[in-house]
Amino acid sequence: MNMEQGILLESGTNELEVVEFHIGENKYGINVIKVKEIIMPAPVTVIPHAHPYIEGLIQLRGEVLPVVNMRKVLGLPPQENPENDKFIVSEFNQQKVVFHVDNVTQIHRFSWDRIEKPSDMYTGKASHIVGVVKQDSGMILMLDYERMIAEINPETSIRVEDVKKLGKRERSSKRIVLAEDSALLRGLLHDTLSEAGYVQTVFFENGKEAYDYLAGFVQEGKNIADEVQMVITDIEMPQMDGHHLTKKIKEDVALKVLPVIIFSSLITDSLRHKGESVGADAQISKPEINRLILAVDEKAL
Template sequence: MTNDAGILLESGTNELEIIEFEINSNKFGINVLKVREIIQPLPLTPIPHAHPNVLGIIQLRGEVLPVISMEKALKINPAANKDIANEKFIVAEFNKQKVVFQVHHVTQIHRISWKQIEKPANLYSVDSSHIIGVIKRDIEMILLVDFEKIVVDINPDSGIHVDKIKSLGVRERSLKRIVAAEDSPLLRKLLQETLSAAGYEYVEFFENGEDALEYLQSFSENGTNVYDEVHLVITDIEMPKMDGHYFTKKIKENPNLSKLPVIIFSSLITEDLRHKGDVVGAIEQISKPEINELVLKIDQHIM
């Protein structure tokens, strides 16, 4: 199975397609946009002293890629009788890197609305959760996995770091106000720290595009010029209720908001998917964790 651009949804529909896979009969999901292909397992080369979740490396069409056990990453007890014949490798690409995830079984593709995805909220702690959403389907549930966190747990250097901002040098403090939509509590905290270190102390955070849009619309409803209160918007793409593409589209369609510059800051920024942000009117699209680039683009476009 390959990630054929022909099956991808149009931009700004607030829908997504997920690939359902199983680990010991537990059902999980991954956004189709992250998946390059699904293949049969290839011979593994073990790496001495590797992270416990890394099974080894494979060579795929000239590329050497790490293989991560989803069973180990999600801390699921091994099954007594594994069905090795159904095991699959999911080749994923996000944050400008390719990673292979070993799963026990790939079942089907679901097309759903982001409104159908519930936030785990207080069920999991900020630092340990690998689940970013819950999808209810009849009597079963599918858990959306935070693949970025799985990779950062193995390689912390691949995440966002405040000290990366120091390379930009001393900068003037800014009174400009920013609205940011990001569903991950951990990333909201990191963004707040990094943007503050860069001089942007006035950032209003929201868990999803729907809440952020309501906030932006409230200014005109109260007779206030939004451009006096908000100068730039930052948004992730994958968020429950309303994703970043649909959020951006709604801003650009609203005559009271359309002049706000919107920067998409997401792990899903690749050359194959960049057109999606262009279609909905994003002024910039930056891949996580390129926080330096994000700050430089804010400097360039903030009103």
Template structure:
């Protein structure tokens, strides 16, 4: 199953396409934008002293890529032989990773408003599940692949030291609205932006809640740009994604002048046109937090 450009959706529709794969009795999903290709397993070279979730490395078209064993990540019994299952070759956060899964089924097109946030009761802080899609006979779980990779290699995540190198600034009177569904990322953004001097932050778990807040500000008769000076949004979020959120801001004359920066693992040279088409002022790839702060500086004077 090869990924091809024709499968990508028009920007701002609040839809996504998901590659469904199987692990044990459950079915999971990964955003098709992250998937470069799906291949049968090829020989793996074992690496001494590697993280327990890393099976080893493969060489694919001249690139050396790590292979993540999803049974180990998810705490499942190890039944998968090295020559069994499927390899999902993925690219995000400016890196390429291979995920070894039991099987790959099909591609689904769904709306973000069909994706529910998982209940804290059955997920907890450590869960890799970021969304649930209910179907007639079962459920499909969206996994947080960024968190999986950061748990394996913490250096691939947001680094507070990068912000400290920028020096102190005092911007606490400037308010930033952030739409980000990951609790881990909200905490990291809170810490890093506060370190950078931007401590006045209003967080929301998705674009829908963030947009409703902005509309409430308008309903109260306030000028939005006096209450909020900048919006930062992720792309992948249940209920309303960042592209659709940005598009809705631009479509509202009273919100349109708000600066919007998209901060996402999906920012690549090939996909930046999507953010441009919905009216984003800037786009920064996770985990480039220092670059994000410098972009904020440009829009908040």
């Protein structure tokens, strides 16, 4: 199944399409935007001393790609009957990764506001689950794929050390609103932005909370430019995604003065038009934290 026909969804509608796959008894989802194609399992070359999640390497049309065994990620034993196994070839964070799953079943379309944040009571800090979609046929669990890759190779994640390469920075009084659903990335962004001098950052877990915060200043009759000087947003978030958040800000008479930077693993040449269509002032791919900071330097009010 080749997914390169392009996503038909209009930008900013707060909708997404999800590929449903199975691991054990559970159903999981991955954003169609992340998926390049779905293939039958190919011969895997095992790499000695690789990370436990890594099954090995495959060669696909001249490219050598790592295979992540999703059963190992989720702490499950090997599949007893692998006849339905599939490889999901994905691309995000400027890299391609193959996910080995038990089966791929269908594609769903629904609104981000149907994705609920999982409770810490049943997920815990070590969980890879970032969202839950309730359906009559059961739940679809949304996973933090960026976190998986960061655990396998921390060099591909956001690092404070990279910010230090920018040299000595002055402390800034500018207030930044940042929407990011991953707790791991919120922590990394807090540390890196603070190292860059931006210590007045207010974090939210999704676009809806960020928008409500901004709209609150308008409702109080305040000039938004006096309260907030920049918005940074991820794209994939429960309740309201980053494209929809950007669109709502840019269509609001009082809020549209705010610069919005989309900082996401989904920024690619083929998808950049989506951010442009909703009025984003800049789009930067994770984990390019230095480019993000330089864009904040340039565009913050």
